[in-house]
Amino acid sequence: MNGTTMTHRWLTEREVAEKTGVAVSTLQNWRSLGGRGPSFAKVGRLVRYSLDAVDEWMAEMERQSPTRV
16 A cells, blocks of 8 residues: 555445435335445445445436426
């Protein structure tokens, strides 16, 4: 490594729900369906979302929203 320290912030599903306004149950449904919602990591029973992945997903949703004229 080049001496720089990288920190990676992980969020719980409740934190993601609060940040995005999406219900925890919806996040859980999206995970079970696959391919929807922000990417996540699972360690045992714990589910965590990368803050960067959530921000990227929200930006992608914004780009996909139809523009109003």
